[in-house]
Amino acid sequence: MSSASLSLSRDDRPILIAALFILVILVAGTVYTFARFGSAPLLSPTYLLQQLQIGAFLGIVAAGMMMVILIAQIDLSVPWTLAAAAMMATSIGGPLAIPVGLGVGLLVGLVNGIGVAYLRVPSMIFTLGVNAVMRGLMVAHTGGYAPQTGATDLMRMLAGDRTLGIPNALFVWIAVSVLVTIVLQRTTLGRYVYAIGNKEAAAYLAGVDTRRITVICFVLCGLAAALAGVLLAGYSTKAYQGMGDAYLLPSIAAVVIGGTNILGGRGRYLGTLIGVVLIVLLNSVLSIMDMPEAGRQVIYGLVIIFMLLVYGRGERVTS
Amino acid sequence: MLDDVAIRVRQNIGIVTAVLLFSILYLLYNLSHPKGFSSAVLVQNGDEIFALAMLAMAQTVPVLASGLDLSVGAVMTMVGCFASYLLTGVGAPLHLDIFGLHLGLGTFPGGMGGILLGIVICLATGALAGFVNGCVVVYGRIQPIIATLATGAIYIGIALFLRPTPGGKIDEDLNWALTNSLGDFAQTIHIFDDGAAPWFAPVAWIPVPFVLLVLIALLVWVPFRRSVIGRAVYAVGSAEGAAYMSGLPIDRAKIAAFTLAGFFAGCGGLFLAIQTSSGNADIPQAGAYTLNSIASVVIGGTSLLGGTGSAIGSIFGAMVLRVISFFFRIFDIAPLLQPLFEGLILLAAVSIGALGVLRVKNTLELFR
Numbered sequence: 001m002s003s004a005s006l007s008l009s010r011d012d013r014p015i016l017i018a019a020l021f022i023l024v025i026l027v028a029g030t031v032y033t034f035a036r037f038g039s040a041p042l043l044s045p046t047y048l049l050q051q052l053q054i055g056a057f058l059g060i061v062a063a064g065m066m067m068v069i070l071i072a073q074i075d076l077s078v079p080w081t082l083a084a085a086a087m088m089a090t091s092i093g094g095p096l097a098i099p100v101g102l103g104v105g106l107l108v109g110l111v112n113g114i115g116v117a118y119l120r121v122p123s124m125i126f127t128l129g130v131n132a133v134m135r136g137l138m139v140a141h142t143g144g145y146a147p148q149t150g151a152t153d154l155m156r157m158l159a160g161d162r163t164l165g166i167p168n169a170l171f172v173w174i175a176v177s178v179l180v181t182i183v184l185q186r187t188t189l190g191r192y193v194y195a196i197g198n199k200e201a202a203a204y205l206a207g208v209d210t211r212r213i214t215v216i217c218f219v220l221c222g223l224a225a226a227l228a229g230v231l232l233a234g235y236s237t238k239a240y241q242g243m244g245d246a247y248l249l250p251s252i253a254a255v256v257i258g259g260t261n262i263l264g265g266r267g268r269y270l271g272t273l274i275g276v277v278l279i280v281l282l283n284s285v286l287s288i289m290d291m292p293e294a295g296r297q298v299i300y301g302l303v304i305i306f307m308l309l310v311y312g313r314g315e316r317v318t319s
Numbered sequence: 320m321l322d323d324v325a326i327r328v329r330q331n332i333g334i335v336t337a338v339l340l341f342s343i344l345y346l347l348y349n350l351s352h353p354k355g356f357s358s359a360v361l362v363q364n365g366d367e368i369f370a371l372a373m374l375a376m377a378q379t380v381p382v383l384a385s386g387l388d389l390s391v392g393a394v395m396t397m398v399g400c401f402a403s404y405l406l407t408g409v410g411a412p413l414h415l416d417i418f419g420l421h422l423g424l425g426t427f428p429g430g431m432g433g434i435l436l437g438i439v440i441c442l443a444t445g446a447l448a449g450f451v452n453g454c455v456v457v458y459g460r461i462q463p464i465i466a467t468l469a470t471g472a473i474y475i476g477i478a479l480f481l482r483p484t485p486g487g488k489i490d491e492d493l494n495w496a497l498t499n500s501l502g503d504f505a506q507t508i509h510i511f512d513d514g515a516a517p518w519f520a521p522v523a524w525i526p527v528p529f530v531l532l533v534l535i536a537l538l539v540w541v542p543f544r545r546s547v548i549g550r551a552v553y554a555v556g557s558a559e560g561a562a563y564m565s566g567l568p569i570d571r572a573k574i575a576a577f578t579l580a581g582f583f584a585g586c587g588g589l590f591l592a593i594q595t596s597s598g599n600a601d602i603p604q605a606g607a608y609t610l611n612s613i614a615s616v617v618i619g620g621t622s623l624l625g626g627t628g629s630a631i632g633s634i635f636g637a638m639v640l641r642v643i644s645f646f647f648r649i650f651d652i653a654p655l656l657q658p659l660f661e662g663l664i665l666l667a668a669v670s671i672g673a674l675g676v677l678r679v680k681n682t683l684e685l686f687r
Contacts, residue, residue: 133666
């Protein structure tokens with residue numbers, strides 16, 4: 001075992017450990033349910049598929065977040081990009097609902113990207129401001145209440161229905177995943193993303209238009225958040241205030257647990273995928289255990305620290 | 320002499336801008352307020368500013384060492400929940416219900432002594448939380464932003480455990496004494512002839528939170544800034560490698576930075592609990608305070624890259640943020656539009672500050 005893990009690259013080790021941890025969660029949860037209720041719901045495919053359907057929204061957000069973290073930035077505007085896309089999509093309705101929702105994400109991403117890449121405002125603060133503006137716009141638009149408009153049939157179909165017993169949301173997540181994997185591994189854009197994350201000045205000197213790539217990454221993140229918002233509105237049949245709040249920190253945590261360096265330049269998409277599954281399963285096991293919110297938060301924090309202590313430790317600064 | 324001043328201003332352009340911006344905004348606010356320049360208005364504003372100002376100071380210290388602390392809001396909330404048990408002013412039995420066990424913790428003393436003890440315990444809790452952050456960052460070698468994200472969840476968890484629903488009580492005299500003017504303070508604790516001493520009259524109008532803010536800045540921040548550890552914090556922020564090679568205690572500096580952040584956040588939480596007379600494990604509020612603390616730090620002229628800036632600037636940053644929301648009350652801006660204006664102003668403030676990039680001749684300088 002130890003020789004095997006030594007031969008793994010440093011990008012693969014986190015993925016393997018996180019995958020093992022998922023097994024631990026499944027086993028622990030099953031032992032608990034078996035002892036308490038005499039059944040093993042965690043191992044039934046229906047239950048797992050249902051959990052993955054819920055996880056798809058987080059997974060799509062995390063995919064976009066990863067693009068931004070890889071270039072050593074962060075996008076804090078995700079919560080209200082997601083909510084705004086959902087609200088605009090439901091209030092437009094009709095066949096244009098989904099394009100309009102995605103358009104909102106594209107626009108927000110563009111603004112974020114321009115602010116970060118061209119004005120050189122730290123992404124931490126610029127996206128925070130954009131988040132506040134989006135929230136303000138939506139509060140003004142909806143009057144602070146849950147909008148009365150509902151999701152279109154297409155949105156409900158994409159997020160809530162199943163094809164051949166498999167939730168459609170899962171297909172969307174898989175499509176996004178395939179796209180991100182191809183972009184990161186098979187295109188020059190992907191190479192540039194990693195290069196910028198490692199050292200933007202070096203990438204610039206090598207002839208990469210680093211600012212344009214930064215904008216593209218933020219646009220992809222905005223699009224991902226918007227897509228998740230549109231789907232989430234379809235899943236819950238309507239948009240509501242604060243629907244994106246629960247996605248910001250878990251999406252960052254999923255990316256980081258999957259072994260992506262928060263300082264950018266390193267990490268594989270497979271890790272993010274595993275990170276999302278880990279968080280979703282952890283959540284569902286905790287709710288099966290009837291864990292109160294207090295305990296959940298503590299366990300959530302401990303798991304992140306534990307995982308990073310195992311494989312996410314930085315190097316000592318010695319020169 | 321004038322050159323000297325000019326150089327100093329140029330070196331501290333961020334903080335000077337924040338102070339000027341605050342002065343102008345606050346002057347305008349008082350001019351347009353029907354009861355402007357009165358003690359009552361000052362007291363009200365002081366109460367509203369204090370907690371955010373403390374969190375802005377808290378955020379500054381780790382940022383100076385180029386590490387963000389995403390747990391300041393959580394520490395504030397947790398300390399507030401502790402305060403709602405310890406500052407009741409009446410001796411109360413404390414017990415802990417955990418995993419079905421019922422543990423009696425004895426009776427917490429009441430009266431003045433109990434309140435002082437409670438305050439000390441609350442502040443120590445905040446500092447301890449910060450110390451834990453520092454240890455996770457330094458010995459765990461985890462990036463501060465993600466380490467404090469995780470510890471923040473733990474602190475919120477503890478707060479929720481203490482106060483699943485908002486509640487608790489704070490001694491009424493304590494609440495009255497700390498959230499009003501110095502005159503009321505003296506009257507409540509019976510000093511200076513109940514605040515009626517003639518020499519005391521000229522300062523009796525000053526709001527207590529304002530005095531506390533100045534005291535904490537002068538007695539905690541300034542000595543820290545001038546100590547070896549404080550200088551090491553700045554050095555770590557500007558070039559960690561160079562600081563290490565110069566033999567500075569970088570590990571201790573980082574731990575001290577996070578500990579101090581925890582202490583400041585604890586002060587904020589304590590005041591918020593005293594002000595609202597309750598403990599409330601409000602997760603959205605904790606998040607909003609954390610994010611506003613980052614905004615305050617930036618508006619106050621501290622670089623998020625670390626190494627330059629000051630907690631005093633951040634106090635003014637926090638004041639600017641708060642004054643902007645005071646204006647909504649004056650100009651009767653529809654409540655529905657307020658979040659939009661707040662966001663636009665924040666965005667405008669950071670973007671205008673960034674217009675300097677347009678003057679940069681060598682593009683390479685952008686990629687620091």
